[in-house]
Structure formats: C-alpha cells, structure tokens
Amino acid sequence: MRTGAGGVDRRRGFTLVEVMVSMVLLLFISLALVRTALINIEINARNAIRDEATHIATAQLDALRNADAIANIAGENAGPTVTRTIRNIDVDYRITTIADEIAEKYWEISVRVDWDWKGEVYNTTMTTLRKE
Numbered sequence: 641m642r643t644g645a646g647g648v649d650r651r652r653g654f655t656l657v658e659v660m661v662s663m664v665l666l667l668f669i670s671l672a673l674v675r676t677a678l679i680n681i682e683i684n685a686r687n688a689i690r691d692e693a694t695h696i697a698t699a700q701l702d703a704l705r706n707a708d709a710i711a712n713i714a715g716e717n718a719g720p721t722v723t724r725t726i727r728n729i730d731v732d733y734r735i736t737t738i739a740d741e742i743a744e745k746y747w748e749i750s751v752r753v754d755w756d757w758k759g760e761v762y763n764t765t766m767t768t769l770r771k772e
Contacts, residue, residue, distance in 0.1 A: 686757060688726050690764065693753040696722055696733050697766045700751045704737060710747050710772055713739050731755050745772045 719735035
C-alpha cells in the first residue's frame with residue numbers, strides 16, 4: 641500500500657460516496673429526459689388531433705361550397721358527430737355549420753368543429769364567402 645504524507649492512501653479510484661453521488665445525478669437527469677419525452681408525446685398527439693379537426697372542417701366547408709342551394713342550410717345547424725382514431729385514441733368531433741346571408745346573394749359560411757381532450761373542449765373554425 642502506498643501512502644503519502646499524513647498516511648493518506650494515494651491509490652487511484654472512486655469512493656463509494658462519489659459513485660452514489662454520480663448515480664443520484666444520473667437519476668435526476670434521466671427523470672428530466674423522460675418527463676421531456678412525455679410532454680413531447682402529448683403535444684404531438686394534441687397537434688395530430690387538431691390537424692384532423694382541420695381536415696374535417698375543410699371537407700365540410702368544401703361540401704357546403706359545392707351545395708346547390710345554400711339558403712336551405714341558413715342559420716346554425718348542429719351536424720353529425722364524427723369519430724376518428726388518432727394514435728389509438730378515439731376522438732369525437734362535433735360539427736356545426738353556420739350560414740348567414742351578409743348581403744344580397746352573398747353568404748358567409750362557417751364550419752366549427754369541437755372536440756374534447758383531457759377534460760377540455762377545443763374547437764377550430766373555418767369561414768368562407770359564397771355568392772349564390
């Protein structure tokens with residue numbers, strides 16, 4: 641055994657305390673990375689659900705633009721509920737159409753899509769003008 645001044649052991653290596661401190665630091669860093677990954681997964685799922693709502697609203701708005709007589713759907717009309725599976729999550733989208741005549745032969749057509757996600761209600765709205 642090599643000892644220096646004062647009887648201190650001069651062999652190289654880590655003590656048990658240094659290893660334990662390193663493991664605790666590694667644990668905290670790992671937990672932070674896992675939490676960041678979980679937040680990222682949730683944000684991506686929320687964005688995918690919102691994107692699907694936008695696609696539904698666009699399809700509904702296109703159908704209304706091409707409808708023969710827009711006056712038949714004047715006012716606010718609750719439409720169907722559409723269920724889509726996004727990343728193994730079933731989401732119910734509620735579609736509402738609103739058609740108001742804003743000037744002679746000119747209509748403002750809006751489509752609102754509502755959905756629930758983790759106890760909160762979200763919605764997206766698209767609006768267009770159409771001449772009848």
